[in-house]
Amino acid sequence: MEDITASLSPRQERRQDPTADMRRISDASSIPSPTASLFSDPEHLKNMSKSVPSFLQKEDAGSDIDSPTGDGDHAGRLMTGSSLNSLTGSSGMASLSSLSGSVMTMYSGDFGNVEVQGNIQFSINYIQKLREFHIFVAQCHDLAAVDPKRGRSDPYVKSYLVPDKANLGKRKTSVKKKTLNPTFNEILRYRVRMEYLRTQILIISVWHNDTFGRNSFLGEVDVDLSKWDFDHTQMNYLPLKARTAPTLAPSHGRGEMRLALRFLPEIIHSEGLVKEGQSTGEVHIWMKECKNLPLIRATIDPYVKCFVLPDTSRKSRQKTRVLRRTVDPAFNHTMVYDGxxxxDLSEACVELTVWDRDRLASNLLGGLRIGAGTGRSYGALVDWMDSTPFEAALWERMMATPNEWVEDVLPLRVLNSAKTGFK
Structure with missing residues (x-):
């Protein structure tokens, strides 16, 4: 395979504003029970929102009381990064940062320790002028008692859109103390386009809040938004269902990625000598192209983002350019990580995620994690070391053939991104 990096001159990649597409809105505001006229009045909804400061803030995934604890800082030295449409010579040491497990919180908590019962009353609506999806959570009735002796629970309601839960995140109501028949009258809001919403499944789950332990699952309902009649804004009264085991959404239909990898254990400089004291090498990631990406709206503008985990610092993040109006982007972009x-190869994992750049937000299309797939990194259990057999096989080929490019075409999958804060 021809080494494209040999003929390209160094050039500093132009950085885009990392906050440009962090415009997602999270809110759960207490209001009186709505009528159809309230839902249809955007100005009224805007005024309601102004009374809630958190409406204008990005949701802090780390503050969720049912989130698992972070994996902590990891030992080991990784890596300075440089990104190349052409090769760039710039690099800087990136400190290791702790990883939050918050992207997996949809499936955290205790399942099966409480028998599911009861109902939930809610309505959903899409406000075209605001480009917002609203879930009005009215009340629950006859919930299971986590404290059977006193006959009570401390319930709250949580919502996800899947398979895109890592990007748009969860929304939650307040906790209602010591009741099996809580009244919420709260709106959970998502800033999202209708065409993207049509690709999602809404999951509304009810939980008992345990201040000192793991929260308990009380039941859920799911709504396939691809088939939902959004003209229907009346209340829905549905029985809660049990979830016997956590199952992730299917990964079919995400497209595929062609890429090549190589590891250079020693860096040969122009004088033909290894730099004195050099004890680290480089990983090169040649992002060639993607095919058959999911068309989540009329046209998509894809790009690829890369981290070498466990480093999720801003310096570790590298991105390709955005290619407009295509489901088959040819990036031909090489990313270099040194140090x-x-x-380190047995402890690290290359996370590649494909995104659609939209004016409101970047939407996660799919991704890969290429590594050993052992579930551990520097002795710690981590949920991101989850490479599929095909992804792990490519990584093993790279390790077995230093200085040589190894290439494959891998299917993209639903990926709970370890780092979604910067797009």
Whole structure:
């Protein structure tokens, strides 16, 4: 395979504003029970929102009381990064940062320790002028008692859109104390386009809040938004269902990625010598193209974002350029990470995620995690070391053939991104 990096001159990649597409809105505001006229009046909804400061803030995933604890800082030295449409010579040491497990919180908590019962009353509506999806949570009735002796629970309601839960995140109501028949009258809001919403499934789940332990699952309902009649804004009264085991959404229909990898254990400089004291090498990631990406709106503008985990710092993040109006983007973009030792390869994982750049937000289309797939990194259990057999096989081929490019075409999958804060 021809090494494209040999013929390209160094050039600093133009950085885009990392906050440009962090315009998602999270809110759960207490209001009186709505009528159809209230839902249809955007100005009224705007005024309601102004009374809630958190409406204008990005949801802090780390503050969720049912989130698992972070994995903590990891030992080991990784890596300076440089990104190349052409090769760039710039790099800077990136400090290791702790990883939050918050992207997996949809499936955290205790399942099956409480028998599911009861109902939930809610309505959903899309406000065209605001480009907002609203879920009005009215009340629950006859919930299971987590404290059977006193016959009570401390319930709250949580919502997700899947398979895109890692990007848009969860929304939650307040906690109602010591009741099996809570009244919420709260709106959970998502800033999202209708065409994207049509690709999602809404999951509304009810939980008992345990201040000192793991929260308990009380039941859920799911709504396939691709088939939903959004003209229907009346109340829905549905029985809660049990979830016997956490199952992730299917990954079919995400498209595929062609890429090549190589590891250079020693860096040969122009004088033909290894730099004195050099004990680390480089990983090169040649992002060639994607095919058959999901068309989540009329046209998509894809780009690829890369981290070498466990480093999720801003310096570790590298991105391709955005290619407009295509489901088959040819990026031909090489990313370089240096400061990597041979021993680090068994502990690190390349996370590649494909995004659609929209004016409101970047939407996650799918991704890969290429690594050993052992579930551990530097001795710690991590949920991101989850490479599929095909992804792990490519990584093993790279480790077995230093200095040589190895290439494959891999299917993109639904990925709970370890780092979605910067797009």
């Amino acid at each position: 990597i030792r041979q021993a």
